[in-house]
Amino acid sequence: MISVSQLTKSYAGRVAVDGISFEVAPGEIVGFLGPNGAGKSTTMRILSGYMPPTSGTATIGGKDVFRESLAVRSQVGYMPENAPLYLEMAVKEYLHFRGALKGLSGKDLRVRTGEVMELCGVTDVRRRLIGNLSKGYRQRVALADALIHRPPLLILDEPTNGLDPTQIRQVRELLRGLRPQHTILLSTHILAEVEQTCDRVVMIHHGRIKANDTPRNLTQGLRAAGTVYVELQGAKDAGKKLDALPGVRKVVTEKTDRDWQAYTLRIESNTDVREAIQELATKEQWKIRELHRQLPTLEDVFIELAASDAPGR
Ligand SMILES: Nc1ncnc2c1ncn2[C@@H]1O[C@H](COP(=O)(O)OP(=O)(O)OP(=O)(O)O)[C@@H](O)[C@H]1O
Ligand SMILES: [Mg+2]
Numbered sequence: 001m002i003s004v005s006q007l008t009k010s011y012a013g014r015v016a017v018d019g020i021s022f023e024v025a026p027g028e029i030v031g032f033l034g035p036n037g038a039g040k041s042t043t044m045r046i047l048s049g050y051m052p053p054t055s056g057t058a059t060i061g062g063k064d065v066f067r068e069s070l071a072v073r074s075q076v077g078y079m080p081e082n083a084p085l086y087l088e089m090a091v092k093e094y095l096h097f098r099g100a101l102k103g104l105s106g107k108d109l110r111v112r113t114g115e116v117m118e119l120c121g122v123t124d125v126r127r128r129l130i131g132n133l134s135k136g137y138r139q140r141v142a143l144a145d146a147l148i149h150r151p152p153l154l155i156l157d158e159p160t161n162g163l164d165p166t167q168i169r170q171v172r173e174l175l176r177g178l179r180p181q182h183t184i185l186l187s188t189h190i191l192a193e194v195e196q197t198c199d200r201v202v203m204i205h206h207g208r209i210k211a212n213d214t215p216r217n218l219t220q221g222l223r224a225a226g227t228v229y230v231e232l233q234g235a236k237d238a239g240k241k242l243d244a245l246p247g248v249r250k251v252v253t254e255k256t257d258r259d260w261q262a263y264t265l266r267i268e269s270n271t272d273v274r275e276a277i278q279e280l281a282t283k284e285q286w287k288i289r290e291l292h293r294q295l296p297t298l299e300d301v302f303i304e305l306a307a308s309d310a311p312g313r
Pocket of ligand 2: 041
């Protein structure tokens with residue numbers, strides 16, 4: 001559906017996107033992640049046909065995004081980072097106007113306007129001026145705008161930015177409901193969202209691709225491999241004994257609560273020291289009131305990536 005090859009974009013001689021290549025297959029939901037200034041919005045703008053690349057190519061459904069931008073735009077629902085909504089228009093009027101601009105007309109335009117308003121939860125505010133809506137509602141209107149011409153591909157630049165937790169969940173459900181007929185490329189800084197929604201993650205940093213894999217493979221491939229938390233009642237040197245267990249890299253003493261001590265153990269990749277802790281506790285006659293493992297998250301992957309080379313430009 002999307003094919004990007006050696007795509008580069010410079011602004012006034014400064015490279016923002018530096019020779020990236022990746023593919024998105026039909027029906028996939030791909031998360032596009034990276035620190036501020038990484039080049040996500042730049043890439044998405046190029047893919048939506050709103051800006052030419054400096055070099056390299058990108059095609060959508062086999063069509064060049066810049067040379068055949070009209071054909072591409074009919075295939076793409078693009079939600080820009082700061083959606084340029086017409087603030088003096090009412091919601092319904094605006095969506096009607098946008099739908100017409102995208103080639104809908106007559107009854108189809110009317111019906112479809114109603115459908116996307118319902119889908120994005122803005123029917124109740126349809127007569128309100130966009131300028132008077134809260135940020136979350138404006139985001140929903142922008143999403144309805146991206147969807148109105150029934151594009152098979154959605155390119156969404158931080159669609160949940162500014163939404164409250166309930167609305168974030170609603171957008172997640174909405175996006176899930178769009179599969180498998182739709183292909184989605186979305187950028188976000190909410191990594192838990194990506195873990196729950198995306199089939200694959202493309203991570204970009206300083207305009208270059210640093211990772212391209214499933215969330216699961218990314219977290220499993222991490223050098224730092226999560227932690228185990230334990231709360232026990234035992235000897236004061238319990239931390240030292242925990243540290244000596246195979247697979248434990250580091251023990252951090254957390255709070256103590258009267259005679260209970262809490263420790264966080266950083267462990268090696270693909271190890272699980274929980275059973276060894278149980279055995280040690282039995283041998284030492286410690287009491288355990290809590291023991292759980294915290295697997296690494298996409299956030300850990302992201303932090304490792306962002307720390308992997310020089311600080312941002
Ligand atoms: N119109 C522009 N003119 C000049 N430089 C720009 C322009 N737009 C973006 N840049 C620069 O290009 C780089 C990439 O910016 P971009 O907006 O693509 O990053 P991003 O990954 O979307 O970041 P964020 O997470 O903050 O949205 C940054 O260094 C930015 O300052
Ligand atoms: Mg951006």
